[in-house]
Amino acid sequence: MGVVFQDFRLxxxxxxxxxxxxxxxxxxxxxxxxxDDVNNVLKDVKLxxxxxxxxxxxxxxxxxxxxxxxxxxxxxxVLLADEPTGNLDSANSEIIMNLFKEINARGTTVLIATHxxxxxxxxxxxxxxxxxxxxxxxxxx
Amino acid sequence: MxxxxxxxxxxxxxxxxxxxxxxxxxFSVGIGLLILSAFVTVTLNMDSVLxxxxxxxxxxxYLDDAISAETTGTVRELFKQDTDILEVIYIxxxxxxxxxxxxxxxxxxxxxxxxxxxxxxxxxxxxxxDLLDPVFVKKKAGEIKKxxxxxxxxxxxxxxxxxxxxxxLMKASSIFLGGAILIAIIFITYNTIKIFFYRRKEExxxxxxxxxxxxxIRLPFLIEGLVLGIIGGIIGSLALFGIxxxxxxxxxxxxxxxRAIIISIPLEIFLSIPIVGALMSIAGSFFAVGKIRY
Numbered sequence: 001m002g003v004v005f006q007d008f009r010l011x012x013x014x015x016x017x018x019x020x021x022x023x024x025x026x027x028x029x030x031x032x033x034x035x036d037d038v039n040n041v042l043k044d045v046k047l048x049x050x051x052x053x054x055x056x057x058x059x060x061x062x063x064x065x066x067x068x069x070x071x072x073x074x075x076x077x078v079l080l081a082d083e084p085t086g087n088l089d090s091a092n093s094e095i096i097m098n099l100f101k102e103i104n105a106r107g108t109t110v111l112i113a114t115h116x117x118x119x120x121x122x123x124x125x126x127x128x129x130x131x132x133x134x135x136x137x138x139x140x141x
Numbered sequence: 142m143x144x145x146x147x148x149x150x151x152x153x154x155x156x157x158x159x160x161x162x163x164x165x166x167x168f169s170v171g172i173g174l175l176i177l178s179a180f181v182t183v184t185l186n187m188d189s190v191l192x193x194x195x196x197x198x199x200x201x202x203y204l205d206d207a208i209s210a211e212t213t214g215t216v217r218e219l220f221k222q223d224t225d226i227l228e229v230i231y232i233x234x235x236x237x238x239x240x241x242x243x244x245x246x247x248x249x250x251x252x253x254x255x256x257x258x259x260x261x262x263x264x265x266x267x268x269x270x271d272l273l274d275p276v277f278v279k280k281k282a283g284e285i286k287k288x289x290x291x292x293x294x295x296x297x298x299x300x301x302x303x304x305x306x307x308x309x310l311m312k313a314s315s316i317f318l319g320g321a322i323l324i325a326i327i328f329i330t331y332n333t334i335k336i337f338f339y340r341r342k343e344e345x346x347x348x349x350x351x352x353x354x355x356x357x358i359r360l361p362f363l364i365e366g367l368v369l370g371i372i373g374g375i376i377g378s379l380a381l382f383g384i385x386x387x388x389x390x391x392x393x394x395x396x397x398x399x400r401a402i403i404i405s406i407p408l409e410i411f412l413s414i415p416i417v418g419a420l421m422s423i424a425g426s427f428f429a430v431g432k433i434r435y
C-alpha cells in the first residue's frame with residue numbers, strides 16, 4: 001500500500017529523485033531498477049525535469065506530486081491519500097485529483113480521506129461519510 | 142550489501158552536512174586518544190627502563206671466614222640448582238679486595254697497612270625478573286641466611302620496594318586513566334550521535350512510515366560513529382607522532398632526562414589508536430541508536 005501524507009513528509013536534504021527512490025531503497029532494490037522506476041514515475045507525475053531539485057524549491061502542488069510519485073513507485077495495489085489537497089490551492093487540487101484518476105484508471109485502488117466535499121461531489125465514485133470514527137452513510141459511484 | 146553501500150553513502154553525506162559538530166567530536170576523540178597513547182607509551186618505556194634496572198638487582202651473600210672450599214662448592218651447587226636464581230657469581234676474598242682497590246683508586250694506599258684481608262668471600266645472586274617482589278625477595282634472603290656457612294645476606298630492600306611501588310603505581314594509573322578516557326570517548330560519540338538523531342527525527346519518522354527496517358535506520362548512525370572514531374584516532378596518531386618527533390629533535394637538548402622515559406614508540410601503538418577510537422565510538426553509537434524507539 002502506498003501512502004500520501006497531508007504534510008508531504010519529504011526529506012529536504014534529498015533531491016526529488018532521492019526522495020522517491022527512498023521507498024525502493026528501503027526494500028533493497030537494485031540501483032538500476034530504482035533508476036528506471038523512479039524516472040518512470042516522475043514522468044507520470046510530470047516532474048522528470050525537477051528530478052535533481054530539492055523539495056523546498058518546489059511549489060506545494062509539485063511537492064504533493066513528488067509524494068504521490070513516492071507512494072506509487074513501489075507499484076502498490078492500494079493508494080491511501082490523507083487530505084491530499086489540504087495544503088493546496090484549487091488549481092493544484094484539480095491537478096492532483098486528475099492524477100489520482102489516472103492512477104486509478106491504471107488499476108490502483110485510490111482511497112482518499114478528505115474534508116473537502118467538492119472533491120468527491122464531482123468524482124462520481126463511491127463515497128463513505130464518517131462521523132466520530134463511525135460510518136454515517138455511503139454513496140455508491 | 143546494497144543497504145550497506147547506501148548507508149555508507151548516506152552516513153558520509155550526513156557527516157559532511159554536520160561538519161562543524163563532527164570536527165569538534167573528532168578533535169575531542171583525538172585529544173583523548175593522544176593523552177591515552179602518550180601515557181601508555183611512557184608507561185611502556187618506563188617499564189622497559191625498570192626491567193633494565195631490575196637486571197642489575199642482586200642479592201649479596203657473604204660467607205663465613207672459616208668456610209671450607211668444600212662447603213663453598215656445596216653452597217654454589219645449591220644456588221645453581223635453585224630455579225628462582227638466574228645467575229650465580231662467586232667473588233673470592235682476593236677479588237673483593239681487588240675491586241675495593243679499584244673503587245678507592247688513589248686512596249687505595251690506606252689498604253697497604255692491613256695485615257690480613259678483612260673482606261669476606263661472597264656470592265652475588267641474580268633473581269628472575271618476575272620474582273622481584275619485595276615480599277618474595279625478603280623470604281628468599283631469609284632462607285639463604287639459614288644455610289650453613291652463610292654470614293650475612295644483603296640486598297637493596299628500600300630500592301626494591303620503591304621500584305615495585307613505582308611499577309604498580311604506573312600500571313594502576315594506566316588502567317584508571319585508560320578506563321576514564323575510553324569511557325569519555327564512548328560518551329562523546331554517544332552524545333554526538335544523539336544530537337544527529339534528534340536533528341533527523343523527522344527523517345526517521347518518515348522512514349518508519351515508508352516501512353524502513355530498524356537496521357536500515359540505525360546503520361548510517363553506526364557508520365557515522367565508526368568514521369568519527371577512526372578520524373579521531375588518526376588525528377591522535379598523527380599528533381602523537383608529531384609530538385614524539387619534536388621531543389626527539391629538540392626536547393632532548395633541554396631535558397636529557399626525558400631520554401630515559403621516551404625511547405621509542407612501537408608501530409603497533411600508532412596503528413592501534415584508530416582501532417581503539419573506532420571500537421569506542423561504535424560502542425557509543427550503539428548505545429545512542431539503542432534509544433531509537435519503534
